[in-house]
Amino acid sequence: MSAGSGGLLLGDVFPNFEADTTIGHIRFHDFLGDxxxxxxxxxxxxxxxCTTELGRAAKLAPEFKKRNVRMIALSIDSVQDHFGWSKDINSYNCDEPTETLPFAIIADPKRDLAVKLGMLDPDEKDMDGMPVTARCVFIIGPDKKLKLSILYPATTGRNFDEILRVVDSLQLTAVHNVATPVDWKPGDRVMVPPTVPEESASKLYPCGVFTKELPSGKKYLRYTAQPK
Incomplete structure (x- = not known):
């Protein structure tokens, strides 16, 4: 089971929930479109x-848009609170303190979605003693299936540059039969999956395959140039 997915497995169709947001009432699959x-x-x-995180997400919004990614945040407070908070987030970014962010924020005052999607952090509670929402990240493909989930506790802020890097990897590997190694960034060489037989590799990867020699003699560390 993927961490924080509330029973959702990678590859499962993501729930087509309805919710009130800062851009109005949405049905999630319709919101995503293609x-x-x-x-x-x-x-x-x-x-x-949270303010620092949404500030960074706002700064990176143009990069996500370039990759055909629709961003949407969720917090347990009301839409009206979201509008007021958006002013603070824009001000934190040294921008005009408007009510508008480059992505919508879902209101989840009854924690219905937080429960449904396994988002509650049992160790962190609000002033009323209620569990607060953890810092979940779900990445959903155009086929509406869950491609990745990450769960952080409430006390640890996320790295949105890493989330953008993950999107690049997911989009690349969705189209090409490659994998991305540790700390990979766009433009770096990629790896040939173990499922590709050695005799097929040279035909499948026209830029050539470099195999690292290892003490075991096994030829599983195979690299190739990132496909265009």
Whole structure:
């Protein structure tokens, strides 16, 4: 089971929930259309770590848009609170303190979605003693299937540059039969999956395959140039 997915496995169709947001009422699959999606949850509005995260997400929004990704946040507070908080987030970014962010924020005041998607952090509670939402990231493909989930506790802010890097890897490997190694960035060489027989590799990867020699003698560390 993928961490924080509330019973959802990678490859499962993501729930087609309905919710009120800062751009109105949505049905999730209709909201995504033919795009990729990144849904990221937050403990609540007007909190310090969340403000820094949404600020960074706003700064990176043009990069996600270039990759055909629709971003949407979730917090347990009301839409009205989201509008007020958006002013603070824009101000944190040294931008005009408007109510508009480059992505919608879902209101989940009854924690219905947080429960449905396994987002609650049992170790962190609000002033009323209620569990707050953990920092989940769900990446959904155009086929509406869950491609990745990450779960952080409420006390640890996420790295949105890493989420963007993950999107690049997911989109590349969805089209080409390659894998991306540790710390891979776009333009770096990629890896030939173990499922590709050695005799087929030279035909499948016209840029050539480099195999690293290992003490075991096994030829499984195979690299090739990133496909265009």
């Amino acid at each position: 795009s990729w999606g990144v849904l990221f949850s937050h403990p609540r509005d007007y909190t310090p770590v």
